[in-house]
Amino acid sequence: MTLTPLMRLGPDLTSRNRQQLLALLPALLVLLWQQGIAALLTLLLSSLCALLADALGQGLRAQPILPCLRQGEALLSAVLLTLLLPQAGLVLGGSVAVAILLLRQLFGGNGQSLFHPVAGALLLAALYLSPSPAPANPGLCLATVAGALWLSWRGIIRWQAPLSLLLVVLISLPIGSGWLLGQPALWLLAGWVMTDGCSTPVTPQGRMIYGQTTGMILVSVAALGQPSSAGLLLASILLLLSAAVPLLDALTLQAKRRM
């Protein structure tokens, strides 16, 4: 029975992912310009690993492989991780593959996972890399922000969670959260991971609470403790708070009671 309406008003999943990838293009160009061939190799390697892992997962679950790869979720994760850890190389490829298998395919694929594979892969990769505060990168930050704003204008991502996070970071400038703003990881995770519906609350209020809580934990650790990798810190906070998403949903979603 196919009773789909004649008209479609919103983009489908494939189109959404394509637009998210497109929004990463300026940042990717800036990265390639800054780091040259090494970043390109990391990009190719991580993309290949991500696609292979996704295909393997789909195959193991006896699901169609090609439509899933074409939808671009795995590719989006790989590109995001390349931007986050451009010099990681093989370690990155491995952690992307493991994160996609464990956090995406093991949960049942698209739309089922509560934990974002990008955040998971960041933590995995950190096991093998020495955690060191990345230098500020204003060029990459600006390109990322531009992409995120475009997505928000297109209505592909919801602004509540990233904006709440940003507000907390801005308010805490006096206690020394300023260096966070120069980290591309903050913008990338805020724009592409914190806006993913599966690992964030579904209501606007829930998203705001989620963003504010993330911001408060981030600021209190980053500003009061010693500076470390912002991406790693934010990723672990997001994974932690993802576990609280069902609770936030239950608190903010209210059924209309019958009369």
Next chain:
Amino acid sequence: MSDFTLLPNGMKLPSHKQASTTRPIATAALPAQLQLALAGSQCCVEPGQRVLKYQLLARPDNALGLAVHAPTSGHIHAIAPYPQALPGTPLQTALLLHSDGQDEAQPLAPPPDRAGQSRLELAIFLQDMGVTGQHGPLLPLSWAASDAPLELLIINGMESEPYISADDMLMREQASELVAAIQLLQQRLRPTRLVLVIRHDKPAAISALRTAAAGQTWQIEVREAPYPADDAPLLTRLLGGTAETTLCLPVAGVHAAGQAMQHGLPCISRIVTLSGAVEHAQNIRALLGSPARELLALATPHPYSAGIIHGGGLRGFTLADDSVAIHQHSNGLLAAAPRPSSSVAAAQPCVRCGDCATICPSQLQPQELYWHCQTQDLMQAQDWGLTDCSQCGLCSAVCPSQLPLLDSFRNSSLQLQADQQQQQAADSARQRHHFRQFRQERDKQEKAQRLAERAAQQAAKLAQTPSAHPASAAKPEPSAADKQAAIAAAMARASQRQQHHQGQTATAATAEQDARAAAIAANRQAAIDAAMARAAARKAAQDAAKAGADSSPSAAGPTPAPEPAPDKQELIRTSMARAAAQKAAQAAPPAPTTMDDDKKALIAAAMARAAARKAERDDGEQET
């Protein structure tokens, strides 16, 4: 005038109405056969019968049903289940009318005198004329029968559904008839305020109506509201009315009502928009029951078009079978264009983007509602606002996972309605049953009273005849006393059996095999005794009632109550003594545990039974 409207989340909703408004309303050719659904109406013609145009074919048989009139002359070919132009194309009983091409009409009955019509009479008249509203007759009968005041009457000319322009063209071309119809309704229903509300995207209709309605006391309001502006509850809220005191009528229904009230014309046709992937998008006036495929062929669908969509671009649904016929609610038929292959993919899991909740005009959470509808949890679905869903289809149109949200909500609401109807039917059946029980109880009581009175009269007659047979009048008394004694004895026996049985079961676990066998035997015996006692008690009670009826007038009568015969007294005494002795004997061993006790009890019971039987036999002999 723009070609699209902005939705709450910034999405653009194209209207697609331009194409079908360039030509005047055409009239469809007479189809070879028409298929008229009989939902909620009782057929009053037979297969093979020739019918004339306007002839009544089916009468409404409930408050939501509508009369069906012949759209043209011809022969009734069959009355059978046919697929209907409804979501899922369900089978429903329908009349198949083969047109004879002569279109021979029967003379129209003049409309009833308008001055004498009450609100309810008007509603029933419109129901008999087959004039439909949103659900069922144009004027809901339950509303018409109530005495709720009518503060706001809305004539709904919003028509915000994409592609559909049927109401728009009707208002443009039949403005004066529409104005006359509204005027009649105003006279009949006397609303405090009457508003014809039109959406801003119909300038031609607005100017036509403004010209036609010059000098009228009601208002024409032009509103700029986003889709679904034509939803009655939303429109009521928009115009500041309350659900209880507001009536919202569709323009097409009001026009049909005007034709019925002025000329006695039953509703046999409607305006249908033909659009979508077609060469000549247009509106046609089509007879109800015309086949959808034949109608759409008039607009020359593109050769690549795939299937027919019934309804508009958002609320519409594809017809699984395109030979189905149009009905009163068929405002549009769209030729579906094939989808680009990338978007044909099956529904994906929800990614919780929240777009459906943002766009929902009823502020529901469609993703939650969908979950409960999919699991058939109608209670939860109601909690999440299933009944508030206006089924506008926006959530389905924006869902990136292409989940069939609208279909799911539509099916669940239909199921909910069916459940509620079933519940109502069960309730009324239960009430009927209770009512019947009460009546039966009343009849029984009346009968008993009648019998008692008759017996009393007879007794009084017997008492007045001077003591011809004093014994005959005296007889019932002692026998009744004896019976009472028998009852007492039987009851005593039964209670002892019960005690005995209880004691038996308490020790059954430890008793020997034979003891258990004896216990079973005793148990069975006890059951038989109890049954006999019951029967005896029933008989005794009947006799006692008779005797009581006999004795009361005789006590009031001149003759004093006769003394019981000596032999009877003797009997009573013995039976009472027997009962007392048995009671004492049984009470002494509270829980018989040994074989001997069981046997004794059995013997005692058997003796008591025999004695009771003998007493009864004696009784019978004496009575005869």
